[in-house]
Amino acid sequence: MKIIFMGTPEFSVPSLSALIDEFEVSAVFTQPDRPKGRGKKLAMSPVKELAINFNIPVYQPLKLKNNIEMIEIIKNIKPDFIVVVAFGQILPKEVLDIPKCGCINLHASLLPKYRGAAPINWSVINGDSKSGNTTMKMDVGLDTGDMLLTEEVDITSEITAGELHDILSSGGGQLLVKTINGIVNNTIKPVKQENEMSSYAAKLGKEMANIDWKCSSSDIHNFIRGLNAWPIAYTHYENAVMKIYRSKVIEELSDKKVGTIIEVSKEGLKVVTGNGVLLIEEIQFPGKKPLKVKDYIIGNKIEIGIILI
Structure with missing residues:
Protein backbone atom coordinates (compact mmCIF):
# COMPACT_ATOMS: atom_id res chain seq x y z
CA MET A 1 0.00 0.00 0.00
CA ALA A 202 -13.28 30.62 10.79
CA LYS A 203 -9.57 31.09 11.36
CA LEU A 204 -8.66 32.62 14.72
CA GLY A 205 -6.73 35.83 15.26
CA LYS A 206 -5.44 37.95 18.13
CA GLU A 207 -7.81 40.76 17.12
CA MET A 208 -10.85 38.70 18.20
CA ALA A 209 -9.50 37.61 21.59
CA ASN A 210 -10.59 40.63 23.69
CA ILE A 211 -13.14 39.52 26.31
CA ASP A 212 -16.56 41.19 26.29
CA TRP A 213 -17.58 41.19 29.96
CA LYS A 214 -21.20 41.93 29.01
CA CYS A 215 -21.52 38.30 27.92
CA SER A 216 -22.66 35.57 30.31
CA SER A 217 -20.21 33.89 32.68
CA SER A 218 -20.49 30.57 30.82
CA ASP A 219 -19.93 32.21 27.41
CA ILE A 220 -16.83 34.03 28.67
CA HIS A 221 -15.55 30.83 30.32
CA ASN A 222 -15.99 28.93 27.04
CA PHE A 223 -14.29 31.77 25.16
CA ILE A 224 -11.28 31.66 27.50
CA ARG A 225 -10.78 27.90 27.21
CA GLY A 226 -11.51 27.94 23.47
CA LEU A 227 -8.62 30.37 22.89
CA ASN A 228 -6.17 28.45 25.09
CA ALA A 229 -3.46 27.59 23.88
CA TRP A 230 -3.68 30.28 21.14
CA PRO A 231 -4.28 33.18 20.72
CA ILE A 232 -5.25 33.45 24.46
CA ALA A 233 -8.20 35.56 25.60
CA TYR A 234 -7.27 38.91 27.10
CA THR A 235 -8.63 41.99 28.85
CA HIS A 236 -7.19 45.35 29.90
CA TYR A 237 -6.25 45.95 33.53
CA GLU A 238 -5.82 49.72 33.53
CA ASN A 239 -3.18 50.22 30.79
CA ALA A 240 -1.80 46.66 30.83
CA VAL A 241 -2.96 43.66 28.81
CA MET A 242 -3.97 40.82 31.09
CA LYS A 243 -4.11 37.45 29.35
CA ILE A 244 -6.46 34.91 30.91
CA TYR A 245 -5.77 31.18 30.66
CA ARG A 246 -8.17 29.58 33.13
CA SER A 247 -11.51 30.45 34.70
CA LYS A 248 -14.42 28.87 36.55
CA VAL A 249 -18.14 29.57 36.45
CA ILE A 250 -19.49 30.21 39.97
CA GLU A 251 -22.96 30.77 41.39
CA GLU A 252 -22.77 34.40 42.48
CA LEU A 253 -24.45 37.69 41.57
CA SER A 254 -23.32 41.31 41.79
CA ASP A 255 -24.86 44.70 41.11
CA LYS A 256 -21.48 46.21 40.18
CA LYS A 257 -20.62 47.29 36.64
CA VAL A 258 -19.63 44.47 34.26
CA GLY A 259 -15.88 43.89 34.22
CA THR A 260 -15.41 45.04 37.83
CA ILE A 261 -12.99 43.07 40.01
CA ILE A 262 -14.97 42.55 43.22
CA GLU A 263 -12.67 40.15 45.08
CA VAL A 264 -9.01 39.04 45.00
CA SER A 265 -7.99 35.88 46.88
CA LYS A 266 -5.98 32.67 46.59
CA GLU A 267 -8.92 31.20 44.67
CA GLY A 268 -8.63 33.89 41.99
CA LEU A 269 -10.19 37.13 40.81
CA LYS A 270 -13.95 37.51 40.92
CA VAL A 271 -15.11 39.59 37.95
CA VAL A 272 -18.64 40.78 37.23
CA THR A 273 -20.15 39.50 33.97
CA GLY A 274 -23.39 40.10 32.11
CA ASN A 275 -25.29 37.61 34.25
CA GLY A 276 -23.20 37.00 37.37
CA VAL A 277 -19.60 36.55 38.44
CA LEU A 278 -16.69 34.63 36.87
CA LEU A 279 -13.68 33.38 38.81
CA ILE A 280 -10.37 34.01 36.98
CA GLU A 281 -7.77 31.47 38.05
CA GLU A 282 -4.70 31.89 35.81
CA ILE A 283 -3.37 35.11 34.27
CA GLN A 284 -0.35 36.64 32.55
CA PHE A 285 0.90 40.21 32.43
CA PRO A 286 3.39 41.54 29.84
CA GLY A 287 6.95 40.33 30.43
CA LYS A 288 5.85 37.72 32.96
CA LYS A 289 5.03 34.01 32.82
CA PRO A 290 1.47 32.71 33.09
CA LEU A 291 0.72 32.23 36.78
CA LYS A 292 -2.14 31.11 38.95
CA VAL A 293 -3.63 34.14 40.69
CA LYS A 294 -2.64 32.74 44.10
CA ASP A 295 1.01 32.78 42.98
CA TYR A 296 0.84 36.14 41.18
CA ILE A 297 -0.51 38.04 44.19
CA ILE A 298 2.38 36.91 46.42
CA GLY A 299 4.60 39.63 44.96
CA ASN A 300 2.12 41.73 42.98
CA LYS A 301 -1.02 43.69 43.79
CA ILE A 302 -4.35 43.52 41.96
CA GLU A 303 -6.80 46.19 43.05
CA ILE A 304 -10.43 45.51 43.88
CA GLY A 305 -12.74 47.90 42.02
CA ILE A 306 -10.70 48.08 38.81
CA ILE A 307 -12.94 47.66 35.76
CA LEU A 308 -11.55 45.31 33.13
CA ILE A 309 -12.24 46.23 29.51
Whole structure:
Protein backbone atom coordinates (compact mmCIF):
# COMPACT_ATOMS: atom_id res chain seq x y z
CA MET A 1 0.00 0.00 0.00
CA LYS A 2 1.77 3.11 -1.28
CA ILE A 3 0.82 6.37 0.46
CA ILE A 4 1.71 10.04 0.01
CA PHE A 5 1.18 12.01 3.22
CA MET A 6 0.42 15.74 3.24
CA GLY A 7 0.48 17.59 6.56
CA THR A 8 2.33 20.31 8.44
CA PRO A 9 1.73 21.06 12.17
CA GLU A 10 2.14 19.06 15.35
CA PHE A 11 -1.46 17.85 15.05
CA SER A 12 -0.48 15.81 11.96
CA VAL A 13 2.49 13.99 13.51
CA PRO A 14 0.64 11.07 15.21
CA SER A 15 -1.22 10.44 11.95
CA LEU A 16 1.99 10.22 9.95
CA SER A 17 3.55 8.01 12.63
CA ALA A 18 0.60 5.57 12.53
CA LEU A 19 0.75 5.35 8.72
CA ILE A 20 4.51 4.72 8.79
CA ASP A 21 3.90 1.81 11.20
CA GLU A 22 1.24 0.21 8.98
CA PHE A 23 1.98 1.08 5.36
CA GLU A 24 4.62 2.33 2.92
CA VAL A 25 4.76 6.12 3.10
CA SER A 26 6.51 6.93 -0.17
CA ALA A 27 6.68 10.72 0.18
CA VAL A 28 5.70 13.55 2.47
CA PHE A 29 4.46 16.96 1.34
CA THR A 30 4.55 19.78 3.87
CA GLN A 31 4.65 23.57 3.97
CA PRO A 32 7.97 25.37 3.34
CA ASP A 33 10.24 26.07 6.31
CA ARG A 34 9.13 29.23 8.13
CA PRO A 35 10.91 31.80 10.35
CA LYS A 36 10.29 30.96 14.00
CA GLY A 37 11.08 32.39 17.43
CA ARG A 38 12.75 35.64 18.35
CA GLY A 39 15.72 34.93 16.12
CA LYS A 40 13.43 34.29 13.13
CA LYS A 41 15.52 31.30 12.08
CA LEU A 42 14.01 29.00 9.47
CA ALA A 43 12.37 26.03 11.17
CA MET A 44 11.15 22.74 9.74
CA SER A 45 7.54 21.72 10.24
CA PRO A 46 6.99 18.93 12.81
CA VAL A 47 5.88 16.65 9.96
CA LYS A 48 9.12 17.26 8.05
CA GLU A 49 11.17 16.42 11.14
CA LEU A 50 9.45 13.05 11.52
CA ALA A 51 9.75 12.25 7.80
CA ILE A 52 13.49 12.98 7.84
CA ASN A 53 13.92 10.66 10.84
CA PHE A 54 12.46 7.85 8.72
CA ASN A 55 14.36 8.82 5.54
CA ILE A 56 11.14 9.59 3.69
CA PRO A 57 11.49 12.01 0.75
CA VAL A 58 10.07 15.45 1.62
CA TYR A 59 8.62 18.01 -0.81
CA GLN A 60 7.69 21.56 0.19
CA PRO A 61 5.85 23.35 -2.62
CA LEU A 62 4.47 26.83 -1.98
CA LYS A 63 1.38 25.62 -3.81
CA LEU A 64 0.27 22.52 -5.71
CA LYS A 65 -2.17 24.23 -8.05
CA ASN A 66 -0.67 24.53 -11.55
CA ASN A 67 2.64 23.19 -10.19
CA ILE A 68 3.57 20.90 -13.09
CA GLU A 69 6.82 19.68 -11.51
CA MET A 70 5.19 18.59 -8.23
CA ILE A 71 2.20 17.02 -9.97
CA GLU A 72 4.54 14.93 -12.13
CA ILE A 73 6.39 13.78 -9.01
CA ILE A 74 3.11 12.65 -7.47
CA LYS A 75 2.07 10.85 -10.67
CA ASN A 76 5.42 9.04 -10.87
CA ILE A 77 5.06 7.73 -7.31
CA LYS A 78 1.75 6.09 -8.36
CA PRO A 79 0.20 6.27 -4.89
CA ASP A 80 -2.73 4.15 -3.80
CA PHE A 81 -3.78 6.92 -1.40
CA ILE A 82 -2.98 10.53 -0.68
CA VAL A 83 -3.67 11.21 3.01
CA VAL A 84 -4.11 14.83 4.10
CA VAL A 85 -4.01 16.04 7.72
CA ALA A 86 -3.83 19.81 8.28
CA PHE A 87 -1.65 20.36 5.22
CA GLY A 88 -2.53 24.03 4.80
CA GLN A 89 -3.35 23.91 1.09
CA ILE A 90 -6.48 22.97 -0.86
CA LEU A 91 -5.71 20.18 -3.31
CA PRO A 92 -6.60 20.91 -6.95
CA LYS A 93 -8.66 18.38 -8.92
CA GLU A 94 -5.63 17.32 -10.96
CA VAL A 95 -4.03 16.07 -7.72
CA LEU A 96 -7.24 14.59 -6.30
CA ASP A 97 -7.57 12.42 -9.41
CA ILE A 98 -4.09 10.85 -9.17
CA PRO A 99 -4.24 8.18 -6.41
CA LYS A 100 -5.76 4.82 -7.28
CA CYS A 101 -7.98 4.71 -4.16
CA GLY A 102 -8.51 8.44 -3.71
CA CYS A 103 -7.51 11.22 -1.34
CA ILE A 104 -8.44 10.84 2.33
CA ASN A 105 -8.62 13.73 4.79
CA LEU A 106 -8.70 13.65 8.59
CA HIS A 107 -10.71 16.60 9.94
CA ALA A 108 -10.95 17.46 13.65
CA SER A 109 -14.72 17.83 13.92
CA LEU A 110 -17.89 15.81 13.58
CA LEU A 111 -18.68 16.85 10.03
CA PRO A 112 -20.60 18.54 8.54
CA LYS A 113 -20.27 20.77 11.60
CA TYR A 114 -17.22 23.04 11.71
CA ARG A 115 -15.77 22.89 8.26
CA GLY A 116 -12.75 25.14 7.93
CA ALA A 117 -9.59 26.17 9.74
CA ALA A 118 -10.36 26.14 13.49
CA PRO A 119 -12.92 23.41 14.30
CA ILE A 120 -11.45 22.50 17.68
CA ASN A 121 -11.48 26.06 19.00
CA TRP A 122 -15.01 26.86 17.87
CA SER A 123 -16.47 23.67 19.31
CA VAL A 124 -15.10 24.73 22.72
CA ILE A 125 -16.04 28.42 22.31
CA ASN A 126 -19.60 27.38 21.47
CA GLY A 127 -19.84 25.17 24.54
CA ASP A 128 -20.33 21.87 22.70
CA SER A 129 -20.41 18.67 24.76
CA LYS A 130 -18.94 16.51 21.98
CA SER A 131 -16.27 16.77 19.31
CA GLY A 132 -14.34 14.18 17.36
CA ASN A 133 -12.48 13.26 14.20
CA THR A 134 -13.96 12.53 10.80
CA THR A 135 -12.25 10.89 7.85
CA MET A 136 -13.64 11.78 4.43
CA LYS A 137 -13.05 11.25 0.74
CA MET A 138 -11.75 14.55 -0.54
CA ASP A 139 -13.35 16.59 -3.30
CA VAL A 140 -12.67 20.10 -4.64
CA GLY A 141 -14.73 21.78 -1.86
CA LEU A 142 -13.61 22.85 1.60
CA ASP A 143 -14.22 19.82 3.86
CA THR A 144 -17.29 18.85 1.80
CA GLY A 145 -16.38 15.30 0.75
CA ASP A 146 -18.25 12.10 1.61
CA MET A 147 -17.70 11.00 5.22
CA LEU A 148 -16.04 7.65 5.87
CA LEU A 149 -15.52 7.10 9.62
CA THR A 150 -16.06 9.21 12.74
CA GLU A 151 -14.86 8.95 16.31
CA GLU A 152 -16.53 10.99 19.06
CA VAL A 153 -14.84 12.60 22.07
CA ASP A 154 -16.59 14.14 25.08
CA ILE A 155 -15.81 17.78 25.86
CA THR A 156 -15.88 18.51 29.59
CA SER A 157 -16.75 21.96 30.91
CA GLU A 158 -13.12 22.62 31.89
CA ILE A 159 -11.15 21.24 28.92
CA THR A 160 -9.22 23.77 26.84
CA ALA A 161 -8.92 23.81 23.07
CA GLY A 162 -5.23 22.90 23.47
CA GLU A 163 -6.11 19.82 25.51
CA LEU A 164 -8.82 18.77 23.05
CA HIS A 165 -6.32 19.29 20.21
CA ASP A 166 -3.94 16.78 21.81
CA ILE A 167 -6.70 14.20 22.34
CA LEU A 168 -7.92 14.41 18.74
CA SER A 169 -4.38 14.47 17.38
CA SER A 170 -3.39 11.28 19.21
CA GLY A 171 -6.54 9.46 18.09
CA GLY A 172 -6.43 10.51 14.47
CA GLY A 173 -3.77 8.09 13.31
CA GLN A 174 -5.64 4.92 14.20
CA LEU A 175 -8.83 6.27 12.64
CA LEU A 176 -6.90 6.80 9.40
CA VAL A 177 -5.52 3.25 9.53
CA LYS A 178 -9.05 1.88 10.04
CA THR A 179 -10.30 4.03 7.18
CA ILE A 180 -7.65 2.88 4.70
CA ASN A 181 -8.12 -0.78 5.62
CA GLY A 182 -11.89 -0.35 5.38
CA ILE A 183 -11.65 1.12 1.89
CA VAL A 184 -9.29 -1.62 0.72
CA ASN A 185 -11.54 -4.33 2.20
CA ASN A 186 -14.68 -2.60 0.90
CA THR A 187 -16.28 -2.47 4.39
CA ILE A 188 -16.91 1.29 4.50
CA LYS A 189 -19.90 2.92 2.89
CA PRO A 190 -19.29 6.66 2.24
CA VAL A 191 -22.00 8.99 3.56
CA LYS A 192 -22.79 12.29 1.88
CA GLN A 193 -22.69 15.36 4.10
CA GLU A 194 -25.91 17.25 4.71
CA ASN A 195 -24.91 20.71 3.57
CA GLU A 196 -27.81 22.38 5.36
CA MET A 197 -26.35 21.08 8.66
CA SER A 198 -22.89 22.49 8.00
CA SER A 199 -21.16 25.35 9.80
CA TYR A 200 -17.89 27.16 9.18
CA ALA A 201 -15.06 27.40 11.74
CA ALA A 202 -13.28 30.62 10.79
CA LYS A 203 -9.57 31.09 11.36
CA LEU A 204 -8.66 32.62 14.72
CA GLY A 205 -6.73 35.83 15.26
CA LYS A 206 -5.44 37.95 18.13
CA GLU A 207 -7.81 40.76 17.12
CA MET A 208 -10.85 38.70 18.20
CA ALA A 209 -9.50 37.61 21.59
CA ASN A 210 -10.59 40.63 23.69
CA ILE A 211 -13.14 39.52 26.31
CA ASP A 212 -16.56 41.19 26.29
CA TRP A 213 -17.58 41.19 29.96
CA LYS A 214 -21.20 41.93 29.01
CA CYS A 215 -21.52 38.30 27.92
CA SER A 216 -22.66 35.57 30.31
CA SER A 217 -20.21 33.89 32.68
CA SER A 218 -20.49 30.57 30.82
CA ASP A 219 -19.93 32.21 27.41
CA ILE A 220 -16.83 34.03 28.67
CA HIS A 221 -15.55 30.83 30.32
CA ASN A 222 -15.99 28.93 27.04
CA PHE A 223 -14.29 31.77 25.16
CA ILE A 224 -11.28 31.66 27.50
CA ARG A 225 -10.78 27.90 27.21
CA GLY A 226 -11.51 27.94 23.47
CA LEU A 227 -8.62 30.37 22.89
CA ASN A 228 -6.17 28.45 25.09
CA ALA A 229 -3.46 27.59 23.88
CA TRP A 230 -3.68 30.28 21.14
CA PRO A 231 -4.28 33.18 20.72
CA ILE A 232 -5.25 33.45 24.46
CA ALA A 233 -8.20 35.56 25.60
CA TYR A 234 -7.27 38.91 27.10
CA THR A 235 -8.63 41.99 28.85
CA HIS A 236 -7.19 45.35 29.90
CA TYR A 237 -6.25 45.95 33.53
CA GLU A 238 -5.82 49.72 33.53
CA ASN A 239 -3.18 50.22 30.79
CA ALA A 240 -1.80 46.66 30.83
CA VAL A 241 -2.96 43.66 28.81
CA MET A 242 -3.97 40.82 31.09
CA LYS A 243 -4.11 37.45 29.35
CA ILE A 244 -6.46 34.91 30.91
CA TYR A 245 -5.77 31.18 30.66
CA ARG A 246 -8.17 29.58 33.13
CA SER A 247 -11.51 30.45 34.70
CA LYS A 248 -14.42 28.87 36.55
CA VAL A 249 -18.14 29.57 36.45
CA ILE A 250 -19.49 30.21 39.97
CA GLU A 251 -22.96 30.77 41.39
CA GLU A 252 -22.77 34.40 42.48
CA LEU A 253 -24.45 37.69 41.57
CA SER A 254 -23.32 41.31 41.79
CA ASP A 255 -24.86 44.70 41.11
CA LYS A 256 -21.48 46.21 40.18
CA LYS A 257 -20.62 47.29 36.64
CA VAL A 258 -19.63 44.47 34.26
CA GLY A 259 -15.88 43.89 34.22
CA THR A 260 -15.41 45.04 37.83
CA ILE A 261 -12.99 43.07 40.01
CA ILE A 262 -14.97 42.55 43.22
CA GLU A 263 -12.67 40.15 45.08
CA VAL A 264 -9.01 39.04 45.00
CA SER A 265 -7.99 35.88 46.88
CA LYS A 266 -5.98 32.67 46.59
CA GLU A 267 -8.92 31.20 44.67
CA GLY A 268 -8.63 33.89 41.99
CA LEU A 269 -10.19 37.13 40.81
CA LYS A 270 -13.95 37.51 40.92
CA VAL A 271 -15.11 39.59 37.95
CA VAL A 272 -18.64 40.78 37.23
CA THR A 273 -20.15 39.50 33.97
CA GLY A 274 -23.39 40.10 32.11
CA ASN A 275 -25.29 37.61 34.25
CA GLY A 276 -23.20 37.00 37.37
CA VAL A 277 -19.60 36.55 38.44
CA LEU A 278 -16.69 34.63 36.87
CA LEU A 279 -13.68 33.38 38.81
CA ILE A 280 -10.37 34.01 36.98
CA GLU A 281 -7.77 31.47 38.05
CA GLU A 282 -4.70 31.89 35.81
CA ILE A 283 -3.37 35.11 34.27
CA GLN A 284 -0.35 36.64 32.55
CA PHE A 285 0.90 40.21 32.43
CA PRO A 286 3.39 41.54 29.84
CA GLY A 287 6.95 40.33 30.43
CA LYS A 288 5.85 37.72 32.96
CA LYS A 289 5.03 34.01 32.82
CA PRO A 290 1.47 32.71 33.09
CA LEU A 291 0.72 32.23 36.78
CA LYS A 292 -2.14 31.11 38.95
CA VAL A 293 -3.63 34.14 40.69
CA LYS A 294 -2.64 32.74 44.10
CA ASP A 295 1.01 32.78 42.98
CA TYR A 296 0.84 36.14 41.18
CA ILE A 297 -0.51 38.04 44.19
CA ILE A 298 2.38 36.91 46.42
CA GLY A 299 4.60 39.63 44.96
CA ASN A 300 2.12 41.73 42.98
CA LYS A 301 -1.02 43.69 43.79
CA ILE A 302 -4.35 43.52 41.96
CA GLU A 303 -6.80 46.19 43.05
CA ILE A 304 -10.43 45.51 43.88
CA GLY A 305 -12.74 47.90 42.02
CA ILE A 306 -10.70 48.08 38.81
CA ILE A 307 -12.94 47.66 35.76
CA LEU A 308 -11.55 45.31 33.13
CA ILE A 309 -12.24 46.23 29.51
